[in-house]
Amino acid sequence: MTVKVGQAAEARPFPAASRDLLRNTQLRHNVRNATDMIRARRGQVVAETPDWEQLRDSARAIKEHVLRHLEAYLEEFETACTAAGGKVHWARDADEANRTVIDIIRSHGETEVIKVKTMTSDETRLNAALEAVGIAPIETDLADLIIQLGADKPSHIVVPALHRNRAEIRRLFMQRMQLQDLGEDAEDLADAARRYLRERFLRVRVGFSGANFAIAESGSLCVVESEGNGRMCVTLPKVLISLVGVEKIVPTFADLEVFLQLLARSATGERMNPYNSIWTGVARGDGPEEFHVVLLDNGRTGVLADAESRATLACIRCGACLNICPVYRQTGGHSYGSVYAGPIGAILTPQLQAMEHSQSLPYASTLCGACFEVCPVKIDIPEILLYLRQRIVKAGGAPLAESLGMKMAAHAFASGGRLETAQRLMRIGQKPFVNDGVIESLPGILGGWTRFRDLPEVPTESFRQWWAKRKEQESP
Amino acid sequence: MRVSLFITCYNDTLFPATGKAVVAVLERLGHQVAFNPAQTCCGQMHYNTGYQDDARRMLLHCLKVFRDAETVCVPSASCVAMMREHFPKMANAMPDRSVARDVEAFLPLVFEYCELLVDKLGTVDTGATFPHTVTLHTTCHSLRGTKIGERPAQLLGAVRGLTYLELPQVDQCCGFGGTFAIKNADVSAAMLSDKIQAILETRAEVCTAVDNSCLMHIGGALRRQRAGVRCLHLAEILASTAGEPA
Numbered sequence: 041m042t043v044k045v046g047q048a049a050e051a052r053p054f055p056a057a058s059r060d061l062l063r064n065t066q067l068r069h070n071v072r073n074a075t076d077m078i079r080a081r082r083g084q085v086v087a088e089t090p091d092w093e094q095l096r097d098s099a100r101a102i103k104e105h106v107l108r109h110l111e112a113y114l115e116e117f118e119t120a121c122t123a124a125g126g127k128v129h130w131a132r133d134a135d136e137a138n139r140t141v142i143d144i145i146r147s148h149g150e151t152e153v154i155k156v157k158t159m160t161s162d163e164t165r166l167n168a169a170l171e172a173v174g175i176a177p178i179e180t181d182l183a184d185l186i187i188q189l190g191a192d193k194p195s196h197i198v199v200p201a202l203h204r205n206r207a208e209i210r211r212l213f214m215q216r217m218q219l220q221d222l223g224e225d226a227e228d229l230a231d232a233a234r235r236y237l238r239e240r241f242l243r244v245r246v247g248f249s250g251a252n253f254a255i256a257e258s259g260s261l262c263v264v265e266s267e268g269n270g271r272m273c274v275t276l277p278k279v280l281i282s283l284v285g286v287e288k289i290v291p292t293f294a295d296l297e298v299f300l301q302l303l304a305r306s307a308t309g310e311r312m313n314p315y316n317s318i319w320t321g322v323a324r325g326d327g328p329e330e331f332h333v334v335l336l337d338n339g340r341t342g343v344l345a346d347a348e349s350r351a352t353l354a355c356i357r358c359g360a361c362l363n364i365c366p367v368y369r370q371t372g373g374h375s376y377g378s379v380y381a382g383p384i385g386a387i388l389t390p391q392l393q394a395m396e397h398s399q400s401l402p403y404a405s406t407l408c409g410a411c412f413e414v415c416p417v418k419i420d421i422p423e424i425l426l427y428l429r430q431r432i433v434k435a436g437g438a439p440l441a442e443s444l445g446m447k448m449a450a451h452a453f454a455s456g457g458r459l460e461t462a463q464r465l466m467r468i469g470q471k472p473f474v475n476d477g478v479i480e481s482l483p484g485i486l487g488g489w490t491r492f493r494d495l496p497e498v499p500t501e502s503f504r505q506w507w508a509k510r511k512e513q514e515s516p
Numbered sequence: 517m518r519v520s521l522f523i524t525c526y527n528d529t530l531f532p533a534t535g536k537a538v539v540a541v542l543e544r545l546g547h548q549v550a551f552n553p554a555q556t557c558c559g560q561m562h563y564n565t566g567y568q569d570d571a572r573r574m575l576l577h578c579l580k581v582f583r584d585a586e587t588v589c590v591p592s593a594s595c596v597a598m599m600r601e602h603f604p605k606m607a608n609a610m611p612d613r614s615v616a617r618d619v620e621a622f623l624p625l626v627f628e629y630c631e632l633l634v635d636k637l638g639t640v641d642t643g644a645t646f647p648h649t650v651t652l653h654t655t656c657h658s659l660r661g662t663k664i665g666e667r668p669a670q671l672l673g674a675v676r677g678l679t680y681l682e683l684p685q686v687d688q689c690c691g692f693g694g695t696f697a698i699k700n701a702d703v704s705a706a707m708l709s710d711k712i713q714a715i716l717e718t719r720a721e722v723c724t725a726v727d728n729s730c731l732m733h734i735g736g737a738l739r740r741q742r743a744g745v746r747c748l749h750l751a752e753i754l755a756s757t758a759g760e761p762a
Contacts, residue, residue, distance in 0.1 A: 453559075
């Protein structure tokens with residue numbers, strides 16, 4: 041089994057990737073505008089929900105319960121789904137999931153598939169796998185379509201094209217849909233996409249989706265969306281395949297009451313998602329004739345095994361933590377090198393890969409705590425970031441200069457006397473760099489500080505020295 | 517009241533004026549300040565960077581230093597948040613059960629500086645005079661960690677001559693984040709540039725906060741840009757008088 045999370049294993053570390061993206065002023069402008077807008081909307085609809093905190097508590101309790109009994113609920117889901125005429129497949133990793141999907145499509149002799157709302161397939165890199173065997177994936181979620189047409193990468197887990205503005209999308213549509221003319225309003229762009237997609241909705245005979253929730257008691261899947269394109273994908277084709285991470289289980293239909301209230305408000309700042317599709321197996325003469333569910337592990341059971349950080353799997357992919365994150369705000373999602381960006385991506389991506397890759401991500405946070413505050417399932421992301429940092433250091437993953445510096449500091453902090461000695465040494469050591477009471481440039485890792493900010497010099501007298509002198513004067 | 521001062525490592529080393537200001541105000545209000553020179557650091561830098569084993573030793577040292585304290589004053593919301601959020605967790609993971617009990621006994625004695633003044637000592641007016649325009653940077657650890665809320669603004673409100681100017685986007689992190697400021701220096705600087713823009717918008721003369729760590733970051737950039745705004749820990753404003761201005 042080899043866990044792959046998109047191309048995260050090959051991605052550049054966060055500091056290098058973000059440094060480059062910071063120069064893209066257009067992207068930064070787009071990200072700020074979009075996140076500001078969603079944040080404001082979220083704030084309004086959360087404020088008007090009197091039982092918001094209770095909903096968060098309930099959601100967390102349900103998720104914790106599910107994670108504790110995941111095996112039993114997955115089996116219950118399989119039994120119910122099979123009884124309703126669905127076929128359940130199990131995939132240990134990305135490659136196995138992709139092979140399963142390809143085999144199903146091939147068994148029908150089809151060469152096209154319409155896709156919607158499936159970040160998990162970005163995780164498995166399904167599109168590349170399909171194209172490699174001559175099957176054309178067609179993204180139908182508007183944002184995913186923008187990403188596909190632009191050969192771009194998603195930058196947000198709910199709004200994948202958040203880093204693009206309307207003018208850029210208009211240019212892209214004109215070019216890739218070969219349009220002579222196109223208006224500038226959102227309606228014009230939506231109209232162009234509609235014409236482009238309708239034809240494909242009616243032609244393609246295999247549909248592919250993800251799922252927001254998998255209901256164990258009935259074997260049903262639930263997809264929420266704003267456009268209705270998902271509804272097309274899960275109802276029009278002859279064959280429907282859904283790729284679902286094993287953590288998406290909720291025990292009962294009634295549990296959706298909690299999650300649908302939280303998800304829409306957290307994700308897009310709406311009271312309810314415009315389209316909530318829930319389906320169970322197959323029904324003669326209504327919707328797909330054949331329905332497959334691929335349940336994906338791809339590192340999830342490894343995360344589940346660790347009590348310290350398994351809450352990561354409670355995530356319902358609302359993206360609220362991305363929208364509120366002051367780090368995400370600066371560069372958007374591409375810096376994270378993963379389909380899962382932002383604070384949740386910083387804890388999920390490395391864990392799925394058993395902490396073997398993406399080790400810069402747990403450090404891509406100031407631990408400001410805003411993510412935890414907005415998380416609808418109360419995942420204490422800062423706490424998990426700290427835990428993952430600890431794992432990285434324990435495994436010897438810290439840079440040498442850092443671990444040496446930390447060792448020296450720990451030595452100095454062992455006693456007041458040692459700290460005083462260290463202060464004295466710093467006063468001597470800083471001499472060549474001090475100018476007019478400040479340090480404007482330092483070599484090595486500390487240069488990260490002085491590239492952007494002056495550093496005050498270590499003053500000639502520390503507080504402890506001042507105190508000692510004062511005591512002496514008081515009692516001669 | 518007898519107050520034990522936990523100055524914190526970086527205030528001790530880099531910002532002794534903050535410590536002196538704390539002492540001045542407490543003594544002015546008729547309290548007695550004690551300082552145990554054996555004290556060092558709460559362990560936050562190590563803990564937050566992934567060096568929890570080292571942080572654990574600092575926790576033990578800290579408990580030892582303040583064993584006989586009745587009230588501990590810490591002029592840093594960040595260090596207080598570290599102690600409240602992580603000391604119990606670290607202690608619970610230690611085989612020696614007495615550590616968890618010691619932490620449980622220790623934490624109720626710990627007060628962030630504003631908490632001490634407002635909650636424990638019941639003082640809002642510290643007798644300060646500071647005839648300047650001031651904006652307050654709400655540090656993340658004072659906002660979401662210690663949740664000290666309106667206390668800093670209340671204290672500033674009682675200072676004679678002070679004009680308080682509210683900071684826009686006050687809940688936004690300044691981008692310091694401890695070692696983040698160095699490990700992710702570029703993004704940290706980008707976040708800082710948002711914060712500085714907000715500070716300049718207020719047209720305040722002075723930017724204050726309850727954490728010198730954030731202020732070192734913000735002040736370092738303000739100075740680099742020759743922006744003409746001074747950073748000052750809240751304790752120094754509260755100590756300021758007409759005779760001895762900050």
